[in-house]
Amino acid sequence: MDETILIQAAQAGNKAALRELFEQNRRRIFGLAYQYTKNAEDAEDILQETFIKAFRSLASYRIEREGGFGAWLFRIGVNASIDYLRRHKARRAEAGEEALSTVPAQGSDVDPEETRRLNEWRERIRTSLDSLSAKQRMVFLLRHENQFSIREIAHELRCTEGSVKTHLFRAVAALRVQLRPTTVEDRS
Amino acid sequence: MTCRRFKRHLILELYDELSAKDRRKLHSHLDRCVSCREELESTREALGRLDRAPSGPVPEPDWERSWRAIDAGLEPARRVPGGKVFVPRWAYAAAGLAVLFILGIAVGRYWLPSGPSPNGRAAVADILSPAAVQGALGRHFDDVEPMLAAYSNNGSADKSEAHFMNDREAAQALLVQNLLLKRALARKDPKLADLLDDLSFILTEIANIRNQNAETPSALKNVINRRQVLSRIRRWDKI
Numbered sequence: 286m287d288e289t290i291l292i293q294a295a296q297a298g299n300k301a302a303l304r305e306l307f308e309q310n311r312r313r314i315f316g317l318a319y320q321y322t323k324n325a326e327d328a329e330d331i332l333q334e335t336f337i338k339a340f341r342s343l344a345s346y347r348i349e350r351e352g353g354f355g356a357w358l359f360r361i362g363v364n365a366s367i368d369y370l371r372r373h374k375a376r377r378a379e380a381g382e383e384a385l386s387t388v389p390a391q392g393s394d395v396d397p398e399e400t401r402r403l404n405e406w407r408e409r410i411r412t413s414l415d416s417l418s419a420k421q422r423m424v425f426l427l428r429h430e431n432q433f434s435i436r437e438i439a440h441e442l443r444c445t446e447g448s449v450k451t452h453l454f455r456a457v458a459a460l461r462v463q464l465r466p467t468t469v470e471d472r473s
Numbered sequence: 474m475t476c477r478r479f480k481r482h483l484i485l486e487l488y489d490e491l492s493a494k495d496r497r498k499l500h501s502h503l504d505r506c507v508s509c510r511e512e513l514e515s516t517r518e519a520l521g522r523l524d525r526a527p528s529g530p531v532p533e534p535d536w537e538r539s540w541r542a543i544d545a546g547l548e549p550a551r552r553v554p555g556g557k558v559f560v561p562r563w564a565y566a567a568a569g570l571a572v573l574f575i576l577g578i579a580v581g582r583y584w585l586p587s588g589p590s591p592n593g594r595a596a597v598a599d600i601l602s603p604a605a606v607q608g609a610l611g612r613h614f615d616d617v618e619p620m621l622a623a624y625s626n627n628g629s630a631d632k633s634e635a636h637f638m639n640d641r642e643a644a645q646a647l648l649v650q651n652l653l654l655k656r657a658l659a660r661k662d663p664k665l666a667d668l669l670d671d672l673s674f675i676l677t678e679i680a681n682i683r684n685q686n687a688e689t690p691s692a693l694k695n696v697i698n699r700r701q702v703l704s705r706i707r708r709w710d711k712i
Contacts, residue, residue: 294638301638303547307540316531325532333539337546406526428488429520435490450485457484461519 288354296343303340310355311336314362321366321426323411331369335362363423363441370419413463417456424449425456476502476509483513487520566612570650573609574657606658610665613650614706617672620644620679621706624690625697637682644679651676668705675702 294302311332318331339346339361346357414422420442427433427441435453439446482499485491491499503510620640651672659666675693682689697703 297639299638299642300544301642304540307543311536311539315534319531325534329534329539332534333542333546336539336543340543340547403526407529410523410526429523435488450481450490453488454481454484457487457516457520458480460523461516464519464522465515 289348292343292346292348292354295340296346306340306354307336310358313355314358317359317362317431318366318369320430321423322370323414327369327373331362331366334369335365338365360441363427367419367423370422409464413460416459416463418452421452421456421459424452425460428453476506479506479509480512483509483516486513487517566616567646567650569612570609570653573605574653610654610658610709613647613654614709616643616650617647617676618703618706620647621675621697621703624675624679624693625703640679641682644676648673648676648680665709668702668709671696671700671702671705 291302291305295306314335315328315332318328318335319325322328322331335358339358346354348354414425417425423442424438427438428435433441435446435449438449442449479499479502482491482495486496486499503513620643651669655666655669655673659669675696678689678693678696
């Protein structure tokens with residue numbers, strides 16, 4: 286269905302149209318939130334917050350101004366993710382949550398030693414990412430994993446390109462220290 | 474330019490975000506500075522290690538649970554532009570009807586003498602005043618008539634998918650009203666029962682329309698006109 290019509294129906298409060306918008310965009314938002322938090326439960330919370338915020342402010346959405354519903358929603362998802370992490374970072378650190386799921390050993394041909402190393406490495410990445418601020422983490426995610434340009438990130442986060450460069454610089458500098466090889470195995 | 478200034482450029486270079494001018498300056502510096510060259514390589518290596526680490530599959534959340542949470546989160550704030558709380562028109566009629574039925578049950582249970590009715594249970598229409606029944610039915614016909622008139626006049630000519638979507642939702646709600654009225658009144662008035670039967674068929678069709686290319690709208694137009702549904706509704710309204 287034409288997106289304009291769908292959005293007009295949703296703006297009028299049509300539940301089926303809201304549901305359709307959810308169906309069309311849910312995977313992208315959940316994917317973003319999961320990439321960001323590395324935790325399915327947190328990602329689901331962010332997914333819900335994003336859609337509630339978006340649907341509540343649908344009246345202010347203007348197709349010609351926002352560059353498509355998906356882009357507008359993604360921007361809300363980015364900000365919801367940052368807000369969520371800021372709110373929950375302390376709690377997560379306190380609880381010592383296992384943010385990254387560990388890779389289980391499957392089948393007889395999987396080397397348990399390799400699995401152990403992989404899980405340790407993933408845990409190091411998680412710890413490294415946790416050492417970043419919420420905004421540094423988002424800038425890094427958008428640039429490194431989603432291949433957004435610095436200009437696009439500045440647009441998404443409503444900040445200057447200089448500010449994005451600073452966040453990216455600090456994020457990479459921190460990750461480089463955290464992910465420095467510490468064992469002979471790591472160097473191999 | 475000092476090494477400190479170039480540190481920032483090293484990272485921008487790795488992400489291909491340097492201008493041509495800055496890139497030339499950086500490479501000229503790298504030719505002379507071992508420390509910056511090593512830093513560039515160690516950063517490249519760290520990011521490469523990050524890329525090579527398998528991230529694992531993205532889990533599949535419970536989409537239905539998420540939708541329910543979103544829907545519940547929207548309930549208190551579902552509004553239309555202009556700031557008014559969005560309440561569909563049919564909701565008022567449905568709410569009125571529900572009050573009427575609860576009232577009817579209360580009257581039957583507490584104020585009327587108990588005893589078997591001819592078919593085992595008293596019809597609500599037996600209990601409520603004729604004026605109340607007339608009112609409920611009149612409101613139902615007021616809700617149904619504009620939708621039927623649109624199908625009768627235009628078929629699918631002016632209808633977009635959004636219109637069909639609205640019609641589907643409205644028809645689903647009106648079907649419930651129609652069913653309740655049919656149960657309450659059919660026994661007393663066979664002609665009315667016949668009309669409510671036709672409405673039931675038409676509303677079911679509208680509630681199931683999927684797209685404007687379907688033949689349903691023109692078929693509906695034929696049914697509405699052939700069965701003279703609109704004139705029967707208007708005739709009943711005059712009673």
